[in-house]
Amino acid sequence: MSKEQNKEIVLAEHPKGVPTKETFKINDIDLPSPKDGELLLKTIYVSVDPGKRGFMDKGEDNAAGKKFQLDEAITSRSDAQVLESKSDAFKKDDIVHGRLAWKKFQAVPTDGLEKVDPELAPLQTSVSVLGVTGLAAYFGLLKIGKPKKGETVVVSGAAGSVGSTVAQIAKIKGCRVVGIAGSKAKIDYLENELGIDKGINYKKTVNMESAIKEACPDGVDVFFDNVGGDLFDAVFANSNRKSRMVICGQIAEYNDDDQPEGPRPQHLLIKKSAKIEGFVVFDFEDEFDEAKKQLADWYNSGKLKYKENLVEGFENIPSAFIGLFSGENIGKQMVKVSEEE
Amino acid sequence: MSKEQNKEIVLAEHPKGVPTKETFKINDIDLPSPKDGELLLKTIYVSVDPGKRGFMDKGEDNAAGKKFQLDEAITSRSDAQVLESKSDAFKKDDIVHGRLAWKKFQAVPTDGLEKVDPELAPLQTSVSVLGVTGLAAYFGLLKIGKPKKGETVVVSGAAGSVGSTVAQIAKIKGCRVVGIAGSKAKIDYLENELGIDKGINYKKTVNMESAIKEACPDGVDVFFDNVGGDLFDAVFANSNRKSRMVICGQIAEYNDDDQPEGPRPQHLLIKKSAKIEGFVVFDFEDEFDEAKKQLADWYNSGKLKYKENLVEGFENIPSAFIGLFSGENIGKQMVKVSEEE
Numbered sequence: 001m002s003k004e005q006n007k008e009i010v011l012a013e014h015p016k017g018v019p020t021k022e023t024f025k026i027n028d029i030d031l032p033s034p035k036d037g038e039l040l041l042k043t044i045y046v047s048v049d050p051g052k053r054g055f056m057d058k059g060e061d062n063a064a065g066k067k068f069q070l071d072e073a074i075t076s077r078s079d080a081q082v083l084e085s086k087s088d089a090f091k092k093d094d095i096v097h098g099r100l101a102w103k104k105f106q107a108v109p110t111d112g113l114e115k116v117d118p119e120l121a122p123l124q125t126s127v128s129v130l131g132v133t134g135l136a137a138y139f140g141l142l143k144i145g146k147p148k149k150g151e152t153v154v155v156s157g158a159a160g161s162v163g164s165t166v167a168q169i170a171k172i173k174g175c176r177v178v179g180i181a182g183s184k185a186k187i188d189y190l191e192n193e194l195g196i197d198k199g200i201n202y203k204k205t206v207n208m209e210s211a212i213k214e215a216c217p218d219g220v221d222v223f224f225d226n227v228g229g230d231l232f233d234a235v236f237a238n239s240n241r242k243s244r245m246v247i248c249g250q251i252a253e254y255n256d257d258d259q260p261e262g263p264r265p266q267h268l269l270i271k272k273s274a275k276i277e278g279f280v281v282f283d284f285e286d287e288f289d290e291a292k293k294q295l296a297d298w299y300n301s302g303k304l305k306y307k308e309n310l311v312e313g314f315e316n317i318p319s320a321f322i323g324l325f326s327g328e329n330i331g332k333q334m335v336k337v338s339e340e341e
Numbered sequence: 342m343s344k345e346q347n348k349e350i351v352l353a354e355h356p357k358g359v360p361t362k363e364t365f366k367i368n369d370i371d372l373p374s375p376k377d378g379e380l381l382l383k384t385i386y387v388s389v390d391p392g393k394r395g396f397m398d399k400g401e402d403n404a405a406g407k408k409f410q411l412d413e414a415i416t417s418r419s420d421a422q423v424l425e426s427k428s429d430a431f432k433k434d435d436i437v438h439g440r441l442a443w444k445k446f447q448a449v450p451t452d453g454l455e456k457v458d459p460e461l462a463p464l465q466t467s468v469s470v471l472g473v474t475g476l477a478a479y480f481g482l483l484k485i486g487k488p489k490k491g492e493t494v495v496v497s498g499a500a501g502s503v504g505s506t507v508a509q510i511a512k513i514k515g516c517r518v519v520g521i522a523g524s525k526a527k528i529d530y531l532e533n534e535l536g537i538d539k540g541i542n543y544k545k546t547v548n549m550e551s552a553i554k555e556a557c558p559d560g561v562d563v564f565f566d567n568v569g570g571d572l573f574d575a576v577f578a579n580s581n582r583k584s585r586m587v588i589c590g591q592i593a594e595y596n597d598d599d600q601p602e603g604p605r606p607q608h609l610l611i612k613k614s615a616k617i618e619g620f621v622v623f624d625f626e627d628e629f630d631e632a633k634k635q636l637a638d639w640y641n642s643g644k645l646k647y648k649e650n651l652v653e654g655f656e657n658i659p660s661a662f663i664g665l666f667s668g669e670n671i672g673k674q675m676v677k678v679s680e681e682e
Contacts, residue, residue, distance in 0.1 A: 054612075228607045242624075247607045259604040266569045266588045267600065269619030276617045278610025283583075 006031045008073045009102040009317055014058045018325045023056065024074070024318040032107035034086045040107050041080035043100060043314075043337040047127040048321040052076055073101035077132050079116060079123060080106075081340055090115060095340065097126045104314055104337060120296040123340065128161060128332035129299055129306045130292050132281050136248055137165035137224075138291045139284040142173075144277050145222040145246045149174035152216045154235050157226030158199065159186035161306065161332035162248060165295075166224045167196050168304050175222075178215045180208075180231065189330055194305060208234035224248060233263055239274055247278040307331025314338075347372045349414045350443040350658055355399045359666045364397065365415070365659040373448035375427045381448050382421035384441060384655075384678040388468040389662040393417055414442035418473050420457060420464060421447075422681055431456060436681065438467045445655055445678060461637040464681065469502060469673035470640055470647045471633045473622050477589055478506035478565075479632045480625040483514075485618050486563040486587045490515035493557045495576050498567030499540070500527035502647065502673035503589060506636075507565045508537045509645050516563075519556045521549075521572065530671055535646060549575035565589060574604055580615055588619040648672025655679075 005028055012025035034040045055068050068074055078100040082090050089110045090096060098113040100106060116126045128134060140162075147153050153170040157163040158179025167190065170177045177196040181187055187199035198215045205211045212220065212235055219240035225232055225247050236245060265276060284291070298304035307330050311320040314337045324333055346369055353366035375381045396409050409415055419441040423431050430451045431437060439454040441447060457467045469475060481503075488494050494511040498504040499520025508531065511518045518537040522528055528540035539556040546552045553561065553576055560581035566573055566588050577586060606617060625632070639645035648671050652661040655678045665674055 225607070228605065232605075232607065247610050259608065261602050262605040263600040264569065264573075264603040265606075265617070266566070266573065266619065269588050269617060270621065271619070273620045273624050275619070276606070276610060278607065278612070278616070279614045280611065283614050 006105045011068045034107040040084040045079040046335040047077040050324045133161040136281040140246045140248045147222045151221035152176045153222040154178045155224045156180045159330045212238045243274045245276040309333045311335045347446045352409045375448040381425040386420040387676040388418040391665045474502040477622040481587045481589045488563045492562035493517045494563040495519045496565045497521045500671045553579045584615045586617040650674045652676045
């Protein structure tokens with residue numbers, strides 16, 4: 001193992017609105033020694049996800065997870081290699097996946113870690129299309145949205161890591177798929193590389209409600225919403241009887257201090273016998289293995305593509321995270337911290 | 342058959358806000374003759390329901406049903422006796438139930454009519470606890486709310502015809518039941534006659550969110566909402582992970598011209614993996630017979646009580662309807678138009 005200096009990234013201050021460089025601080029730390037039952041890990045890939053923003057606020061922990069404390073290392077889903085094992089569960093050189101601290105090296109107990117099967121697909125897919133984002137797309141669409149062949153599925157944030165997977169799974173299931181995204185490059189990617197039926201660039205659209213009506217002549221049966229806000233209203237207005245609004249991450253709201261106001265949906269929910277349902281991917285933890293196999297099959301057969309937005313270097317994790325909120329990235333944002341040995 | 346004058350009640354003007362006497366007009370009309378395939382019916386019981394208000398506005402028909410036209414008779418769920426049958430489906434003296442016009446006598450085709458089984462329970466239960474309101478309670482609670490034994494169920498509009506049935510079914514299912522209503526008489530009725538665990542008089546409560554927190558020490562698992570508005574927010578704030586908000590009628594909103602604004606629920610739906618789902622009872626039409634048998638069993642064994650708010654006389658249908666919006670009635674509002682022969 002290399003003798004390089006160990007580092008960690010901690011929460012330096014609770015962000016107000018969009019996180020900035022000042023939100024984070026990089027510290028030099030000692031190389032830890034694993035205790036009995038622990039592993040010494042070297043971080044390889046780190047996933048940066050907008051959902052982490054919600055845990056950076058001051059305040060009480062909630063059911064969705066623990067808030068980050070000041071001067072405490074941020075955690076996110078990561079791949080790491082076992083440099084030393086004092087546990088029977090994993091051996092040296094195994095690649096593990098789980099929620100790990102933003103540290104170059106760390107000694108941790110094995111709870112919540114899973115072994116990455118190198119046969120399934122390339123390693124970095126375990127923080128993307130076979131990781132939390134792919135699983136969120138899979139479960140949110142199939143278990144909550146339950147699209148039927150021939151139905152119309154609308155996806156917001158469609159060029160993002162979750163949205164692009166949702167769009168493609170909906171196509172695999174025989175649906176008409178309309179994706180909403182915020183740049184010409186994203187619309188091109190969705191229509192030409194991923195083969196969805198219609199992309200809508202919300203930044204160039206004056207009346208979203210009419211644009212969606214035009215793009216969905218049979219109305220909307222499933223809306224997989226990664227964005228929220230006014231966009232929700234515009235799609236919901238076009239939703240059909242028994243339609244299902246799947247709420248997965250609300251990037252437009254993460255940075256708001258107050259709960260935003262909007263039209264109350266209840267009256268339309270009755271008229272349409274429709275539902276709005278939120279979820280977090282860990283609701284479906286018992287079914288992860290099955291889902292990963294299916295996602296890997298689709299990925300390996302070319303039916304499910306994804307674009308990596310791979311940033312190199314541990315020190316660039318904060319800027320990769322901050323970049324999520326600028327609306328520019330296509331595909332899965334991740335950071336490569338070190339090479340697999 | 343009696344030779345009394347036939348009458349109808351039509352929509353005289355589209356109401357602005359709460360309906361008034363001027364919304365309706367009573368006309369003398371001729372006694373009709375049934376054509377082949379039709380029945381001549383004498384109206385016995387008429388159900389008046391707040392949901393009808395939504396169909397009195399000017400505007401397009403929607404998926405939930407047709408708007409009433411000016412000078413057209415209002416319709417609602419009613420019981421009627423067959424005076425003359427030109428159909429094989431029903432015979433003279435049968436009692437039928439269905440959506441009928443507010444007319445003393447009418448000749449109608451048999452579509453959508455069902456025979457009332459006089460063995461099941463007293464006749465007037467077919468417009469109340471075995472009718473649309475009882476069925477709405479049954480399906481909304483059991484098929485959408487899906488309460489489990491030991492869970493906490495909150496019901497708004499709890500002393501109304503739907504709410505009081507929901508509260509009692511939730512008790513039958515072994516839940517802690519908290520009912521929200523708007524008078525001391527209603528709270529007494531809920532706590533002492535129906536045996537729910539706790540009633541909250543929202544008119545005497547300054548902070549509903551704390552009142553619900555106190556009444557629901559284990560949080561809210563199912564909210565059956567007949568009211569909407571701020572009350573929804575107060576209950577939703579106390580809802581648990583995987584909680585289910587069942588939206589059944591929004592009496593607070595029926596009279597609003599604009600879609601009201603409120604805090605957007607999406608962010609909390611994600612944090613709680615919760616859902617908000619609307620329904621209309623006809624979503625479950627295929628299962629009506631089974632549900633009626635169960636409701637009749639509970640009713641006949643004394644487990645399911647209901648209070649009739651029975652108004653006598655055809656001419657009083659409008660005032661009985663208008664009275665629904667004053668918040669005073671306990672139990673099921675219905676009008677007795679004539680005696681069964």
